Amino acid sequence: xxxxxxxxxxxxxxxSLITTLSSIxxxxxVTARLGSVRESIEFLSQEPAVDLIFSDVQLGDGLSFEIxxxxxxxxxxxxxxxxxxxxxxxxxxxxIDYLLKPVDKEDLRKALTKYRxxxxxxxxxxxxxxxxxxxxxxxxxxxxxxxxMENISLRLDxxxxxxxxxxxxxxxxxxxxxxxxxxxxxELEEELDQTTFFRANRQYIININFIRGFKAYEKVKLIVDxxxxxxxxxxxxxxxMAPQFREWMHNA
Numbered sequence: 001x002x003x004x005x006x007x008x009x010x011x012x013x014x015x016s017l018i019t020t021l022s023s024i025x026x027x028x029x030v031t032a033r034l035g036s037v038r039e040s041i042e043f044l045s046q047e048p049a050v051d052l053i054f055s056d057v058q059l060g061d062g063l064s065f066e067i068x069x070x071x072x073x074x075x076x077x078x079x080x081x082x083x084x085x086x087x088x089x090x091x092x093x094x095x096i097d098y099l100l101k102p103v104d105k106e107d108l109r110k111a112l113t114k115y116r117x118x119x120x121x122x123x124x125x126x127x128x129x130x131x132x133x134x135x136x137x138x139x140x141x142x143x144x145x146x147x148x149m150e151n152i153s154l155r156l157d158x159x160x161x162x163x164x165x166x167x168x169x170x171x172x173x174x175x176x177x178x179x180x181x182x183x184x185x186x187e188l189e190e191e192l193d194q195t196t197f198f199r200a201n202r203q204y205i206i207n208i209n210f211i212r213g214f215k216a217y218e219k220v221k222l223i224v225d226x227x228x229x230x231x232x233x234x235x236x237x238x239x240x241m242a243p244q245f246r247e248w249m250h251n252a
Contacts, residue, residue, distance in 0.1 A: 002028045005043075007055040007064055008080070009035040017054060017080065017103060024109045036060055040067045050075050052115055053094075057081040062151045066144040068094050070182065076118070078111045145171050145179035152179065156196075160228050161235070162188055162205040174210065176228060198248050200224065201238045214249070222246075 002025065008014040014033060021028055031050065034040045037059050044050070044067065053075050055064045067073065077094045082101040096118065097111040145154045158173045162185060169181040169188070181188070189199050199205050210227050214237070217223040222237040222245060237245045 002051050003031045003049055004028055004052045004054060005032045005034065005048075005050050005075075006030055007034045007040050007053065007059070007067070009056065009059050013056070013080075013101060017108075020103060020105055020108055021054075024105065025112055028112075037062045037064060037066050040064070041070055044073050044075075051119075053077045055079055057083070063144060063153065065142070065153060066151065069142075069144050076115060078115070143171075143181070145181055147177075147179050154179065156192070156207075157209070160207055160210045160226065160231070161233070162197075163203050163233065165203075172228070172231070172233075174228065176230065198245060200235055200241060200245065204233070204235050206235060208249070211249070214245070 004021070006014060006017060008017065018030060021030070031048065032043055034043055038061055040055075053073075055067070055077050057064050057079055058081060064079075068077065073094060075094065076096045078097045078099065079095050080099045080101060080103055097114055099107050099111060141157070142153050142155055143159075145152050154171065154173060158175075160172050160174055162169060162171055162181060164170070164185055169184060171179040171181050173179070183191070185199065185202075185205055188205060189197075192205065196208055197205050198208065206224060206226070212225040212227045214222045214224045217236060220239040220242065222242050224235040224237060226233075226235065
């Protein structure tokens with residue numbers, strides 16, 4: 001039995017998808033129907049037995065990418081949406097396929113076949129939950145940030161630094177734009193690619209691609225020079241982290 005979850009806030013689209021799935025996959029069982037980012041995060045945080053997720057992209061309370069960015073979800077996803085502008089984002093958030101509404105029956109059949117082929121491949125290689133691990137363990141290439149009421153999908157390659165101030169985490173991109181993040185620095189440190197991002201101290205995480213250089217500061221610390229002009233931040237690498245920072249820079 002293939003246990004699936006559907007994330008869709010439009011009832012006609014939900015019912016149409018369920019009808020189509022039942023006509024092409026006798027072994028597929030829809031275990032949950034979710035209609036919002038918040039509801040989906042709460043449900044998936046309980047780590048239910050789910051093999052596959054079908055998800056709309058634009059939900060009433062934000063983009064569904066936020067579900068997979070926040071929830072540490074390792075289940076493969078088939079994204080279904082009325083817009084093609086999010087296609088590249090989808091494959092960075094557990095996506096194995098991307099279908100446009102109205103969903104064509106044959107396209108849906110092909111997407112399911114693709115999932116089954118991936119599942120079979122990893123099962124044959126005798127790796128426990130290897131498909132989920134393959135999908136979920138890669139480092140994220142994008143993250144959802146906020147600017148005002150807007151949710152924005154920001155490329156991590158464009159992030160210069162993360163910093164915390166008054167218990168709020170901010171993100172600054174290569175153009176000097178500032179956003180809000182919904183993660184603390186500890187959570188970000190675990191999710192980010194450690195070859196690219198470094199936790200300089202309790203306040204900052206910095207991107208190696210925007211470091212011009214560094215020099216000694218107060219003998220035992222280091223001060224980092226970033227390439228972004230007019231950046232009003234003084235990045236000091238603590239005494240404890242200085243040896244690791246030097247090694248990180250030399251091994252880059």
